[in-house]
Amino acid sequence: MIVDERIVTFINSFETQNSEILEKIEKEALASHVPIIRKEMQSFLKMLLALKEPENILEVGTAVGFSALLMSECVPADCRITTIENYEKRIPLARENFRRAGKEDQIVLIEGDAAQVLKELNGSYDFIFMDAAKGQYIHYLPEVLRLLDKGGVLVSDNVMQGGEVIESRFAVERRNRTIHARMREYLYELKHTKELVTSILPLGDGVAVSVKNSGRTG
Ligand code: SAM
Numbered sequence: 532m533i534v535d536e537r538i539v540t541f542i543n544s545f546e547t548q549n550s551e552i553l554e555k556i557e558k559e560a561l562a563s564h565v566p567i568i569r570k571e572m573q574s575f576l577k578m579l580l581a582l583k584e585p586e587n588i589l590e591v592g593t594a595v596g597f598s599a600l601l602m603s604e605c606v607p608a609d610c611r612i613t614t615i616e617n618y619e620k621r622i623p624l625a626r627e628n629f630r631r632a633g634k635e636d637q638i639v640l641i642e643g644d645a646a647q648v649l650k651e652l653n654g655s656y657d658f659i660f661m662d663a664a665k666g667q668y669i670h671y672l673p674e675v676l677r678l679l680d681k682g683g684v685l686v687s688d689n690v691m692q693g694g695e696v697i698e699s700r701f702a703v704e705r706r707n708r709t710i711h712a713r714m715r716e717y718l719y720e721l722k723h724t725k726e727l728v729t730s731i732l733p734l735g736d737g738v739a740v741s742v743k744n745s746g747r748t749g
Contacts, residue, residue: 592663691737
């Protein structure tokens with residue numbers, strides 16, 4: 532945990548309940564150790580969606596569909612949500628959850644490795660939520676930038692790797708050094724890519740929020 536636990540507990544104590552179906556799916560996911568977005572990230576996403584009012588959302592990393600469903604509840608029914616997942620065990624669970632929530636028409640699940648799927652996508656998206664394999668974000672970035680509209684928002688979750696990303700490379704276990712280097716490179720690119728304006732926030736496990744230049748500035 533990168534933020535003082537008491538502060539997180541205090542902030543979360545103000546949270547209101549999600550819909551009945553979301554509460555159920557969250558409980559089921561947590562009980563079966565499926566990683567889903569934390570409470571802090573849930574409310575942050577809700578706020579960003581209220582601000583942006585997207586029409587076409589892309590999510591990388593569906594798991595069992597919790598965050599896609601949460602997002603679907605924050606946008607009008609004609610906002611399309613495309614979500615990518617490659618873990619066969621989770622795909623049927625996500626599809627079933629979309630059916631349970633009556634959202635099969637709004638949420639499109641694409642099965643496959645995000646690296647490949649992103650290359651093949653041709654749509655344009657005004658909101659992209661990155662929540663898959665952290666070591667791959669840097670490889671997804673060129674395609675994500677191609678797919679993101681001007682003025683579009685890119686939200687990248689878990690960018691602090693439980694705080695490890697701030698440590699020196701030598702303080703990190705050898706097996707984690709590649710992901711450590713790649714995440715630092717990703718954060719550097721988010722901050723130094725001319726097309727993006729990015730803020731890195733210590734929320735949850737760290738989140739980077741980027742906006743693609745609308746062309747109106749600089
Ligand atoms: N966004 C989900 C939520 O909050 O409900 C949680 C996503 S979970 C943290 C990350 C998911 O990304 C996992 O289910 C994992 O199988 C998937 N994933 C990891 N690497 C992937 C890849 N290369 N292509 C597609 N999905 C991938």
